[in-house]
Amino acid sequence: MKILTLLLAIVFITPLGAYASILDSGEISKAHYSVSLPFKLVDNMMIVSLPIKGKNYHFMFDTGATNVLSNQAIKELGLKKRSYTIKLHDISGEERESKLYKGPDLHIGDVSFTNFDFAALDTLKDFPMSCFKLDGILGYNLLRHPAVAIDFQKNEITLSNAYQGNPVSEGYNPIGFSFYNDDAPQVAIFHQFGDLLLGIDTGKNNGITFNHPEMLSVLENLGYKPDNRYTIDALGMYGLKEYDVRDYTLSNMNIGRVVLNDTRVTVQVKEGISLAGVGFLSYFKTIIDFPSRVLWLKPISKEEDGLSLPRYGFNLDLTPDGKLLTSHVAKGMLAHQAGLKNGDQIIAINGSNKSIFSQNDYCNIYLDKSNHLYISRSKRLNLTVLRKGKQKDISIYYKK
Template sequence: MKSLLKIAPIIFLFLGCGGSKLQKVLSSGSVVNPSFTVTVPFEYRQGLMVIKASVAGKEGDFILDTGASNVFSKELQQELALQPLDSEMVYGVHGAGQELEYASVGSIKIGDIDFVNTITAIHDLNAIPEIACINVDGIIGANLMRKAIWDIDFKNQKITITSTEDTLDIPVNHKAINFFVGYQGTPSISAKVNGITALNNRIDTGYTGALSLSRVELQKLINKNRISQYIKGNGSTSVGVYGSGKPEPFYHGIIDNLSYGDLELHNTVVSFTGLDQKLLGLKFLKNYRVILNWNIRKAKFIPTTPYNNTEVSTYGFGPSFKENKLYVKSIIDGSSANENGLKIGDQILAINEVDFSTVTQNQWCTSLQNGVVDNAAKTINMTIQRDSVITKLTLNKTVVLQ
């Protein structure tokens, strides 16, 4: 069962244009150690993986993100006195962009492995409330990760980083997938979606959702009569380094047969959003032990828990935080929110007698962590305000897709 998150999945993804200055230097860097193996723990914060790393002798907390290049906070850059090499326009997965400076980092140590002379972008991570909640110094991205083999044990929250797979215990029944490498190092794989090929699906540990395809893939399925069960919504569905994505149509559908290489899934819920958002996110990946080997360009998936995502149950709305207030940012057609007249832009004043008329940053962080309402609840009472008119609504959690 998929109970739809009422808080949008967080996505960190930098996309540049072909031939850019940043693109040409992102492959730089190396590992000092000729042969190495180290196992380090990680923790989950707001659904994302956070590891310890030492930069020029200073230990900090970093999101581990295969869908991004390295990013340092402005505070860390200033503390380390990093001198920018240049600046570049970079873009998030939902199209928003910003010109960022980037710099070379002499040393990033994870455990006793020393990654030297890699590139990092510099960004004000505290400018986005959802990212500020995570309280990190930056992002360790794929341009660094590609210099080693990463064995990510999501169940036991540990990562083995090694120079050779010979150090790893890999079951013979693992599922192997060939991947392609983007300029920033992100591993991308091909998929078969009800028999139709979809290229460039990114293995993205910076996406807290499950499986996502673009609206282009959905239209192909519709045109070829390869999908019969799907629902539509409208609004913003994700948060990136430049804030929330723009309002647009999005969909959830049931895919009868979905395969990534040897890995096969059946009757699986997939989200369709954006024009190029094809992602395998943490809600899916954490059901496996995943080994990413950039040397031979293979991903190996070892199941640890059953992945079961066959329906969508939801109240039908998603909230956003702006200027100490909560607003409705998305609505799903056919849901209780839709049928009761809730609209994008409505201010949320209260849910189940909890006052949201004024919301602090800390309260928003708590909501991100725990949810705006108890996910086990079947009914909620809402008070909203629209154009100075206050209205009370009762919403039921319903199965809108199965």
């Protein structure tokens, strides 16, 4: 039986260094400009909408990827295919060759971004990726030209040829970044373990992840014990992949002048670039000055939200016949402590009875805060499950 599993993280990583053609494509209509556009946070993914030929298209805003459009959008817009292709890599390292197209004209304020290449991606409309209702990705080959200011308090992105203010006098901390293998802008993070490179990736919804299996023994030798151990199903361009992960709370880390105390980090048992996603960046006003290769961070006060709360410690699987089953219930975590078990069938969420779930219901569970099925991390979750033919009520709650 095929089971489709909870989407926990989306990361698009596209090495671009060997593809001068795609990086050199594109024109911006003005030499001096500053334009803003709003974004929505959907499961901590930054989603922007742009009108193209009279229709709004929805893009993930992703500093760790190339520009992408769905095959459906390419067909609708009648885009012209380029003579060259690109190889795309997702979080699992899986590589596929993709066709490139001359992109549509994008208008943001009074500025036009034209002739940028877009890679075709045929999985954006596949479930569960379809939950995000994406038409494409705005990525590095467009974003490399401006200074990109992200205001998570206003949910606003500003693109400008140069930052319009004075970041030093405004309280920002400068951190130089580089492009090693051209995966994403990378900064150095320092701790007792030494230093490592950390990619700044707005296409990743959670916080800091170290993708170095050897970090487990390094932290153990330094006396750190994992707060939690569990399994996640991470959603990349080419589907879901399962990873064994550990959560740690580390003190006295620093990125440039920014000191991070009691910071939750995840160590993922796979080799790859370590990443800082929106769950980390949203604690700062952020400027990614691509032309100058400087990351500016200004700490902001932020109310406790879902990503700052402990994980419940379980996944939900949707079966082809619409049953919603629990899986990956992690020993010692909140769900396990409350008595949840693998294979429990969910028949009610927070008082809403439902024994058969559609794909749309599944999407709403994680992404639609206004929906009665929404269960993203909160301080209390009430479930009714069916276990061996018997009904059982389970309350999972977080206490400080």
